[in-house]
Amino acid sequence: MFSTKSQLQRRTPDNGTDREQFLSLLVDEYLNSTSYDAKSQVLANLANFAYDPINYGYIRDVGVLDVFLHVINTENDEKLLHFACSGICNLSCDPLNVKYIQENCGWKPIIQLLNRNNTDIVANIITTLIYAYEKPEGKILDAESLLKIKDFEKSEDKKVANLAAIFLQDVSGLN
Template structure:
């Protein structure tokens, strides 16, 4: 069975690479993101460079591809090897850029992914001032899901000093990252 799993995942990756249909690409990326839920698939997904594929898709103009890619990364980054890979591949910045998406699912996955990627070594990046400022705005969102998740981020991943600094900054600057549409 295990060989079949690798071959199936390889077929998905190949299909993604060769198809010109954006609908087919979306479907394949959604399937790969779903396979990223299962720790049994982590080794295969690393072997097939699916983490790189997900990271590459974060900068696409197609919002659906971005949504599935950040969802896949979110599923994968609880694993230490995957987390280290994403951090070493400079994945935090494109993930932070997903916070400005108008798609709430993309934003939710990006916030959750940043939480999972936060380590003593990466927290300077994952809880940088613009991120904290963004979470303060999200905590005021009309979306209960987003506001609750942002509040957890602020309470569990940021220091009171970081939050205070971001609050002070927000008072003096124009708001940068827009809220997702409800």
């Protein structure tokens, strides 16, 4: 459910932790934890916070997007990649986040995740590209990546096939 600032304030006790501070604590926990389970859980929580646009500014301010990009650039674990891709997907509706990704990571490591066998990761990446492609930072795919997405139209996973078809339809409408 999307929130407003007044709804957040009503739900936060007088002595409670505000949203920005809580997100900052989660980022610190992710960065300082040596436990795989803790990192997984924190990354999942951060991806869930990325669902609500009210959090976008906080997420940029405290480095959540940086954590997602770091995971995509350095991790090979499917679960961590899935949570990071989910978070980036949730954030890519916002042009400021798309611009931030472009300026701080580029699209190459994100697009390379289309080569994963995990259909949830692939679906998140295609959805991210659907959101990002129309932004000024769009036109981010090379011909090989477009062909890969075209191949996904034939995927047995209907979610991936449908997302690929939507993306390709959107791209053809832009050219």
